[in-house]
Amino acid sequence: MMLVLLAQNPGTPTGPEFGKASPLGLLVILVLLVGTALLVRSMNKHLKGLPETFEPEHPEPDQQADEGTDPGVIPNGTEGSDPPKPAST
Template sequence: MLALLAQDTPTGPEFGKASPLGLLVVLILLAGTVLLVRSMNKHLKALPDTFEPEHPEPDQKADEGTEPGVIPATDEGSAEPPKPAT
């Protein structure tokens, strides 16, 4: 234990090479992270509790919210397949 405490402090050419620019970069990254977390929390608080429709109509499809232009599948096997978009 005494040998560890009695060691000389490093004074070679590699000692003390950290510049204040490194601290500045770390502080800028920390500030950016804090601002992003605050913005995310603000956006999350604005979301509704549920995304279910408030007054679903009886004829409303179960897959509402899918992309427009998607052709729904039919239960009948006689329907011809959709043509690929060109």
């Protein structure tokens, strides 16, 4: 008996109120728009506070090959030399 009820097609809803939006939907959309505007405003404030570049002003010798350099590039004057040895502590 339960399978017969579940297998039945409920039919398409009809009537004068079918498909109309409620005022609650408009309220939800307005709240989402206000929240998005506040998030964009906050993000812009944070982005204005960032430095123009993240490169160090005075890089240390051990920072010669960092994330900003091309992998596998050897600086001029060091071709054929051994890689630097780690400093012992």
